[in-house]
Amino acid sequence: MSAPVFLLEDLDPDVLVLLGAEGRHAATVRRVRLGESVDLVDGRGGRAECTVASVGRDTVDLVVVRRTTEPVPTPRLVLVQAIAKGDRGERAVELATEVGIDEIVPWAAQRCIVKWDGQRGSKALDRWRSTAGAATKQSRRAWLPEVSAAASTTAVAARLAAASAAFVLHESAVLPLSTQSVPDAGEIVLVVGPEGGISDDELAVLTEAGGVAVRLGPTVLRTSTAGAAAAAVLSAMTSRWR
Numbered sequence: 307m308s309a310p311v312f313l314l315e316d317l318d319p320d321v322l323v324l325l326g327a328e329g330r331h332a333a334t335v336r337r338v339r340l341g342e343s344v345d346l347v348d349g350r351g352g353r354a355e356c357t358v359a360s361v362g363r364d365t366v367d368l369v370v371v372r373r374t375t376e377p378v379p380t381p382r383l384v385l386v387q388a389i390a391k392g393d394r395g396e397r398a399v400e401l402a403t404e405v406g407i408d409e410i411v412p413w414a415a416q417r418c419i420v421k422w423d424g425q426r427g428s429k430a431l432d433r434w435r436s437t438a439g440a441a442t443k444q445s446r447r448a449w450l451p452e453v454s455a456a457a458s459t460t461a462v463a464a465r466l467a468a469a470s471a472a473f474v475l476h477e478s479a480v481l482p483l484s485t486q487s488v489p490d491a492g493e494i495v496l497v498v499g500p501e502g503g504i505s506d507d508e509l510a511v512l513t514e515a516g517g518v519a520v521r522l523g524p525t526v527l528r529t530s531t532a533g534a535a536a537a538a539v540l541s542a543m544t545s546r547w548r
Contacts (some may be wrong), residue, residue: 307408309343309355310336311443313450317354322368330364334411337388344368346440349442349450351376376448379546381470382408382493386462388500389422392501395430395532396437398498403441403451406541409489410438411465412456417502422456431455459508463515469495472517476504476538477526479519483536486520488543498533 312328323548324332324346332338332352338358344369352375385407387398391437399410412434423429435453442450457465466472470492473483476499488494497504497512504512513519522535542545 309345311345314346317352320370324366327458332366333361345446351448353448355480379386383537384409385494386411386413386497388413389418390418390529391419397530398533399437400441403438404445405449405534405537407537409452411454414456415500416505418500463511465495466515466517469493473515473520474512475532477517479521481520483539485507490545496536503521
């Protein structure tokens with residue numbers, strides 16, 4: 307079984323210390339033990355393979371055995387995820403992070419039921435970022451995905467126009483994603499709409515910006531699962547999973 311992973315920004319010291327929330331999680335939730343192997347990652351590709359030296363109530367001291375740096379995944383995968391109600395947005399973030407997405411952009415689409423206004427939006431964004439961190443550790447990733455601020459359709463269209471390739475998942479699309487030509491470098495942007503779907507106006511704006519309307523298969527996926535499924539398809543089609 308692979309070693310558990312925890313996040314720590316500075317991996318340079320020979321003896322590393324987990325404090326605060328990470329220390330409590332390691333000591334009281336995960337219950338790491340003296341001599342156990344643990345990996346620490348900085349979210350920027352750095353990984354320190356460690357051995358537990360001591361465990362306190364909410365602190366863990368670790369001795370570094372080996373340091374490695376994992377290369378930047380390429381091509382870069384960006385998920386534009388429409389804001390969803392309940393915990394479906396967080397579920398989308400969790401699954402996409404586990405699959406390996408590099409950036410998640412919350413999208414304020416026309417048919418989004420939930421609106422990220424003011425403090426409510428700030429709290430929701432914090433939850434998405436916290437979910438991405440937890441999923442990073444669960445999936446043993448060394449790279450923490452960026453969760454950007456919520457974007458308008460105009461801003462999303464600009465991302466599509468600048469991308470090396472861009473795809474808009476749409477249930478009425480004819481072209482399967484798996485048959486598309488994809489680059490092995492640059493940035494690939496995926497757009498997933500809300501539960502009510504992408505409006506005709508939005509689809510027109512996104513395709514005019516360079517997005518290709520595609521489908522995954524014969525079934526219709528929830529907004530919480532479509533992004534991860536599409537990212538898995540693209541990872542298999544590129545060098546990311548080879």
